[in-house]
Amino acid sequence: MTPESAFQPSKSLTGLHGVHLVSHSSFSFQDIKQNHDSNESSSGTGIVNIGISKRPIVQKVWHQRPACLRPIHCCHTGDKNFAETVVNVLTSLPFIALGLHAPRKNLNCRIYANSLIGVGVASSFYHASRGKMRKYLRWADYTMIATTTVCLSRAIRSENPKLLMAASVFFLPIQPLVVSAVHTGMMEVAFAKRALQDPDLRTAHNVHKVSSLLGGALFIADDLLPHIPFLHAGWHLAAALGVSTCNKLLQ
Numbered sequence: 403m404t405p406e407s408a409f410q411p412s413k414s415l416t417g418l419h420g421v422h423l424v425s426h427s428s429f430s431f432q433d434i435k436q437n438h439d440s441n442e443s444s445s446g447t448g449i450v451n452i453g454i455s456k457r458p459i460v461q462k463v464w465h466q467r468p469a470c471l472r473p474i475h476c477c478h479t480g481d482k483n484f485a486e487t488v489v490n491v492l493t494s495l496p497f498i499a500l501g502l503h504a505p506r507k508n509l510n511c512r513i514y515a516n517s518l519i520g521v522g523v524a525s526s527f528y529h530a531s532r533g534k535m536r537k538y539l540r541w542a543d544y545t546m547i548a549t550t551t552v553c554l555s556r557a558i559r560s561e562n563p564k565l566l567m568a569a570s571v572f573f574l575p576i577q578p579l580v581v582s583a584v585h586t587g588m589m590e591v592a593f594a595k596r597a598l599q600d601p602d603l604r605t606a607h608n609v610h611k612v613s614s615l616l617g618g619a620l621f622i623a624d625d626l627l628p629h630i631p632f633l634h635a636g637w638h639l640a641a642a643l644g645v646s647t648c649n650k651l652l653q
Contacts, residue, residue: 481529486631490529493638497522500645505652510560514553514652518645520546525638541578548578551585558592558651590614593651603650610647616640 481487501518505511524546528539552570555562570581597607617640624633 482631486635487529489632489635490638491526493635493642494522494525494529496639496642497525497645500642500649504649507652508557510553510557511652514550514557517546517550517553521550544578544582545575548574548581548585551582551589554648555585555588555592558589562588589648593648596651606647606650610644613640613644613647617644 481490498519499522501515501520501522504515504518506515521543524539524543528536528543531539552567552574556567566584570585574581593603593607593610597603617637620633620637620640623630624637627633
């Protein structure tokens with residue numbers, strides 16, 4: 403039985419008194435069928451449009467993500483000439499020497515010592531690089547520094563909160579400077595507490611404070627005054643001096 407036949411008048415009812423059959427126009431069924439098809443097509447198109455409209459929303463949310471989820475922008479403009487490159491590479495080597503001579507009394511200390519060697523190697527490769535690879539090596543340099551700060555805080559205090567360590571690992575390749583700042587602050591607090599308890603560490607702590615202030619000033623000046631040469635090399639030396647005092651905490 404087709405839908406069209408359902409609208410045909412029944413012959414068995416013809417002639418009955420009081421029964422008046424009205425014939426249905428074929429256009430009525432066609433209109434109903436067309437409206438049904440148009441509703442289906444419009445609903446299908448609506449689903450597709452909803453799927454398409456969601457894409458710009460997702461893209462908009464991704465582009466408006468907070469700065470902490472955005473990769474770092476490497477904008478260092480040093481190594482403007484051969485002499486500055488040589489000096490920057492040479493002042494990266496002390497980190498390798500510090501890593502080779504750092505205490506290795508347990509696993510955490512060994513990991514920290516090896517990470518220091520990685521800082522010297524990454525810094526040397528970055529300053530010797532040119533072209534497209536330079537921005538990737540700058541990122542590797544920053545990430546290696548952040549890794550070393552995490553390893554140092556782990557070596558000084560092995561009971562760091564697990565949530566903090568997990569967050570540090572997550573943000574390490576995205577925001578290494580933030581990770582470095584957090585773990586450097588933790589190290590500074592631990593160093594100050596140990597220096598108050600141990601008089602033998604006070605001299606090292608005083609040297610550490612001076613080198614940290616000097617290193618921070620040189621790091622900022624390197625960005626604000628890029629035309630002044632060898633500022634970055636000075637930051638290398640100040641940072642290396644500060645690291646050498648940190649190694650006293652692990653002895």
